[in-house]
Amino acid sequence: MKENVFVPAAEIERQKAIAAELKASGGGRVWIRTFGCQQNEADSEKLLGICGLCGYTPVGEAAQADLVIINTCAIREHAELRALSGAGQLKKLKADRPDLLVAVCGCMVEQEHRRAQLFASYPYVDFLFGTDRLHLLPELLLRAKREKKRFAVTASQPGGDFGVISEGMPVRRTSAYRAWLPVMYGCNNFCTYCVVPFVRGRERSRDTETILREARELIESGCHDITLLGQNVNSYAGDTDFPGLMRKILELPGDFWLRFMTSHPKDASGDLVEAMRESDKAARHFHLPVQSGSDRILARMNRRYTASEYLEKVAYIRERLPDAAITSDVICGFPGETEADFEQTVELVGRAGFDMLYTFVYSPRVGSAAAKMEGQIPHEEKVRRFERLSAFQNERAAAINASYVGKTLRVLSDGEENGIYSGRCSQNKIVTFDRAVAPGSFAQVEITGAQAYALSGVVRE
Ligand code: SAH
Ligand code: SF4
Numbered sequence: 001m002k003e004n005v006f007v008p009a010a011e012i013e014r015q016k017a018i019a020a021e022l023k024a025s026g027g028g029r030v031w032i033r034t035f036g037c038q039q040n041e042a043d044s045e046k047l048l049g050i051c052g053l054c055g056y057t058p059v060g061e062a063a064q065a066d067l068v069i070i071n072t073c074a075i076r077e078h079a080e081l082r083a084l085s086g087a088g089q090l091k092k093l094k095a096d097r098p099d100l101l102v103a104v105c106g107c108m109v110e111q112e113h114r115r116a117q118l119f120a121s122y123p124y125v126d127f128l129f130g131t132d133r134l135h136l137l138p139e140l141l142l143r144a145k146r147e148k149k150r151f152a153v154t155a156s157q158p159g160g161d162f163g164v165i166s167e168g169m170p171v172r173r174t175s176a177y178r179a180w181l182p183v184m185y186g187c188n189n190f191c192t193y194c195v196v197p198f199v200r201g202r203e204r205s206r207d208t209e210t211i212l213r214e215a216r217e218l219i220e221s222g223c224h225d226i227t228l229l230g231q232n233v234n235s236y237a238g239d240t241d242f243p244g245l246m247r248k249i250l251e252l253p254g255d256f257w258l259r260f261m262t263s264h265p266k267d268a269s270g271d272l273v274e275a276m277r278e279s280d281k282a283a284r285h286f287h288l289p290v291q292s293g294s295d296r297i298l299a300r301m302n303r304r305y306t307a308s309e310y311l312e313k314v315a316y317i318r319e320r321l322p323d324a325a326i327t328s329d330v331i332c333g334f335p336g337e338t339e340a341d342f343e344q345t346v347e348l349v350g351r352a353g354f355d356m357l358y359t360f361v362y363s364p365r366v367g368s369a370a371a372k373m374e375g376q377i378p379h380e381e382k383v384r385r386f387e388r389l390s391a392f393q394n395e396r397a398a399a400i401n402a403s404y405v406g407k408t409l410r411v412l413s414d415g416e417e418n419g420i421y422s423g424r425c426s427q428n429k430i431v432t433f434d435r436a437v438a439p440g441s442f443a444q445v446e447i448t449g450a451q452a453y454a455l456s457g458v459v460r461e
């Protein structure tokens, strides 16, 4: 049985009425700075849509704005420090223009110690709001304008509760031809290193029909690349399961690629691979984060698969979808990781042959189980492992990319930047090419060169 997790339509209407009031009173200009993953980027696009209802038009820098929103990430300490420094940069602006409204939202503000820190050390921040309170923005803006008293509205405060999905607010997308399409929110997996279940709450899925309608609108408006988003898309539970949802979208008419992020290896099923095989529109890319190649560490991480089970999945994908790229994430220096455990990770990375690997230094997160574990590893040692693995992977990736030389790939152009023409292929690799192709158009590119992070080639038609 699916719980009723949706914000009542009447509440959305109430927020829209407040938004209309704000718009009538003049609106203003908004600048949103986004840290973190695609989920946060999608949230910022929703915030921009809501700001539009409130009469705020987007501008390119804080100095031109009447409202600044910092959308934060909490996944590693580095991400938090960057977000805090982003907030810190507004101090002078607020001193010069006391009417400037400054809001901080996103994953970081769902942690009590960060809220306390923001209130204590960032007096120029006017209000905080949490990851599933975006739809309340009109009301929060009105309150901030009227009260002049600082406040926080989050799910993790006493009396708060995670778990709502709000539909019916507009989304203002950054790109006309690539789109994030969230299908579910939250996570139930509780990997022991991870803060996400604490800052985004439990899993909840959007209705299949709503997602389909949005996908249809995107395709009709000229979008050629749609990424379905969720912390673990395989847990999607709407009127159908995730492969079912993929099939329904893949059946829609139009010329587009369909992608998804992220797939937990324990749940990535044979049926998902089959759904992808059935259609060329399913982009040939799997992001399948492995985290470690040591069974002992995988168990301590609560990942619920072994290294050999993981490699079996990779082999299955390679057999059924030979042209698919497989990318992954690894954490270096998880508590208790010995040199031998780390060597097993290097070995797994060698055997899996990842097209791309995102390597992270383990960062203890307040409230997570791993932060309290014995065997925390000194920073320099974590960095040493990180560097060793990165160098190893770079060689592997360059060799894999070299095997693309001579092939002709369909590439979705992103246009020109700093004199370089580039786009992405179905495998999600960056491809640079020799001449202008309108952003958002497809081109056939013959690959003539390869590096660890990109392919290069010439346009053939
Ligand atoms: N839901 C996604 C991942 C979200 S976080 C998934 O399960 O794949 C993206 C990546 O950040 C993770 O895959 C992991 O490699 C890394 N990560 C998460 N918490 C971390 C921490 N505490 N320290 C270092 N890296 C971390
Ligand atoms: Fe974090 Fe694990 Fe959930 Fe991914 S699956 S968001 S790593 S708890």
Ligand code: F3S
Pocket: 035, 036, 037, 038, 039, 040, 072, 073, 074, 075, 107, 195, 196, 199, 200
């Ligand atoms: Fe960061 Fe939150 Fe995403 S912690 S990685 S922005 S879900």
